[in-house]
Amino acid sequence: MDIELWYTEKQTPHFGITAKIEQTLHHEKTEFQHVDVIETKEFGRMLVLDGMVMTTDRDEFVYHEMLTHVGMVTHPDPKHVLVVGGGDGGVIREVLKHPGVESATLCEIDGRVIEVSREYFPKIAGALSDPRVRIRVEDGIQHIEAHPDTYDVILVDSTEPVGPAVGLFQRPFYEGIHRALREGGIMVAQTESPWFNRDLIAQVNRDLRSLFPVTRLYTASVPTYPSGLWSFTLGSKGRDPLTLDTGEIPELDTRYYTPELHHALFALPAFVKELTERG
Amino acid sequence: MDIELWYTEKQTPHFGITAKIEQTLHHEKTEFQHVDVIETKEFGRMLVLDGMVMTTDRDEFVYHEMLTHVGMVTHPDPKHVLVVGGGDGGVIREVLKHPGVESATLCEIDGRVIEVSREYFPKIAGALSDPRVRIRVEDGIQHIEAHPDTYDVILVDSTEPVGPAVGLFQRPFYEGIHRALREGGIMVAQTESPWFNRDLIAQVNRDLRSLFPVTRLYTASVPTYPSGLWSFTLGSKGRDPLTLDTGEIPELDTRYYTPELHHALFALPAFVKELTERG
Numbered sequence: 001m002d003i004e005l006w007y008t009e010k011q012t013p014h015f016g017i018t019a020k021i022e023q024t025l026h027h028e029k030t031e032f033q034h035v036d037v038i039e040t041k042e043f044g045r046m047l048v049l050d051g052m053v054m055t056t057d058r059d060e061f062v063y064h065e066m067l068t069h070v071g072m073v074t075h076p077d078p079k080h081v082l083v084v085g086g087g088d089g090g091v092i093r094e095v096l097k098h099p100g101v102e103s104a105t106l107c108e109i110d111g112r113v114i115e116v117s118r119e120y121f122p123k124i125a126g127a128l129s130d131p132r133v134r135i136r137v138e139d140g141i142q143h144i145e146a147h148p149d150t151y152d153v154i155l156v157d158s159t160e161p162v163g164p165a166v167g168l169f170q171r172p173f174y175e176g177i178h179r180a181l182r183e184g185g186i187m188v189a190q191t192e193s194p195w196f197n198r199d200l201i202a203q204v205n206r207d208l209r210s211l212f213p214v215t216r217l218y219t220a221s222v223p224t225y226p227s228g229l230w231s232f233t234l235g236s237k238g239r240d241p242l243t244l245d246t247g248e249i250p251e252l253d254t255r256y257y258t259p260e261l262h263h264a265l266f267a268l269p270a271f272v273k274e275l276t277e278r279g
Numbered sequence: 280m281d282i283e284l285w286y287t288e289k290q291t292p293h294f295g296i297t298a299k300i301e302q303t304l305h306h307e308k309t310e311f312q313h314v315d316v317i318e319t320k321e322f323g324r325m326l327v328l329d330g331m332v333m334t335t336d337r338d339e340f341v342y343h344e345m346l347t348h349v350g351m352v353t354h355p356d357p358k359h360v361l362v363v364g365g366g367d368g369g370v371i372r373e374v375l376k377h378p379g380v381e382s383a384t385l386c387e388i389d390g391r392v393i394e395v396s397r398e399y400f401p402k403i404a405g406a407l408s409d410p411r412v413r414i415r416v417e418d419g420i421q422h423i424e425a426h427p428d429t430y431d432v433i434l435v436d437s438t439e440p441v442g443p444a445v446g447l448f449q450r451p452f453y454e455g456i457h458r459a460l461r462e463g464g465i466m467v468a469q470t471e472s473p474w475f476n477r478d479l480i481a482q483v484n485r486d487l488r489s490l491f492p493v494t495r496l497y498t499a500s501v502p503t504y505p506s507g508l509w510s511f512t513l514g515s516k517g518r519d520p521l522t523l524d525t526g527e528i529p530e531l532d533t534r535y536y537t538p539e540l541h542h543a544l545f546a547l548p549a550f551v552k553e554l555t556e557r558g
Contacts, residue, residue, distance in 0.1 A: 017297070042293040269500070
């Protein structure tokens with residue numbers, strides 16, 4: 001009988017996922033967090049930060065596509081894009097599928113996440129070697145403050161709202177993003193689970209509504225994230241994603257997002273929609 | 280330090296969920312399966328059949344609404360409805376929200392599931408006492424064969440395709456359903472996870488396409504089901520759900536399904552849509 005090893009993540013104090021693993025590949029404590037890479041049988045390699053799954057070989061395409069493309073296709077001509085967090089490089093890879101992009105800046109506070117991802121997740125992090133990519137190992141909040149009127153699209157690929165990422169879910173950060181966006185600019189942030197983080201989603205939507213003329217919430221299925229349902233909140237200084245014609249949305253090399261899916265994303269189940277309507 | 284008890288379900292051989300429990304409430308082996316009821320801290324009471332979560336207090340509304348209402352609103356006048364399986368009564372409860380229903384027949388092979396649900400899940404099973412409900416404790420396949428040209432809508436609320444429910448995922452059963460449906464009749468079956476049961480979903484869609492003029496696949500988020508994403512397959516002898524006007528869909532007392540969501544449900548992520556296109 002071979003040894004049986006299981007990784008278990010308590011996604012809430014009372015609920016979690018468990019995955020059979022073949023081996024642990026990497027373990028370190030960086031200046032900011034614990035960084036682990038494990039090889040699972042069901043989802044392939046898994047990047048785990050502070051005990052929380054960030055990405056896996058098998059389902060990474062959902063989160064990375066869905067954080068990126070909704071905002072990118074809504075902006076009429078995104079040339080300069082900033083990704084806050086996202087050291088694994090998956091969002092940058094998706095950004096670079098848009099041929100008009102001239103610069104894609106990755107602002108990741110923990111350089112070790114970038115290096116570990118390059119080593120263990122080459123299909124995700126490979127795009128970080130593209131000449132259009134600028135890597136800044138620094139605090140996202142400070143980077144935003146130092147770059148007013150700079151970006152067309154800003155994508156917030158943060159960890160959970162505990163520890164170093166707390167500030168990335170607060171109103172002063174969104175005010176900074178609003179200033180860092182050029183005219184017609186668009187931001188999208190990952191905003192956790194509509195099952196487990198309801199107050200947070202409602203708060204972010206309230207904050208963005210008070211800053212941007214257009215705020216929209218949408219969701220996607222990510223099996224390794226808490227509840228399997230994940231939310232994204234978009235704020236736009238310009239176009240509303242609902243006003244696009246399906247025909248004008250480019251066909252991209254994707255496995256989740258499609259032009260036909262674009263409008264449907266904003267039709268929300270009642271228990272999710274009510275989070276956008278709290279006063 | 281209080282005792283810490285966790286329920287763990289291996290949803291695949293290599294992946295599962297784990298839930299902290301307060302107590303076990305019920306455990307028995309019936310003629311057909313193991314039936315357990317446990318009290319969890321995150322999802323409330325949980326009905327577990329043969330070690331697989333069937334329903335929970337907290338998220339049951341999603342599955343029960345979504346198996347029921349899409350087909351019910353698509354049929355122009357559903358008077359006689361059959362639920363195969365579904366001994367907990369949740370689908371019957373949703374069926375009865377449609378005022379034109381004259382009879383709602385529950386055909387559940389295991390009478391103990393009905394009795395245990397009445398005892399431990401009164402909010403789900405309570406509708407079983409409605410005078411329009413007919414309870415038949417018998418095999419769904421035999422019931423279907425014995426009732427040609429009888430039902431307007433048939434909803435297949437089966438367990439997983441192992442053990443007693445295997446036949447409920449096979450073509451002869453769907454042929455029987457086709458015969459048991461009246462003119463313009465509609466069936467909807469739960470068809471497992473687009474992440475973990477891809478061949479099964481493709482096969483059911485192939486089978487229904489060969490029997491019904493209209494076949495449609497849609498999904499919903501159920502956090503306690505494998506992958507958190509669940510699929511439903513609809514076959515119609517009459518109306519196509521895509522041809523409904525949103526304005527003609529009745530507003531029901533629901534927390535997931537809404538008229539505004541109806542059309543969006545059929546816009547599928549690329550990796551799900553491809554399951555409907557396999558030859």
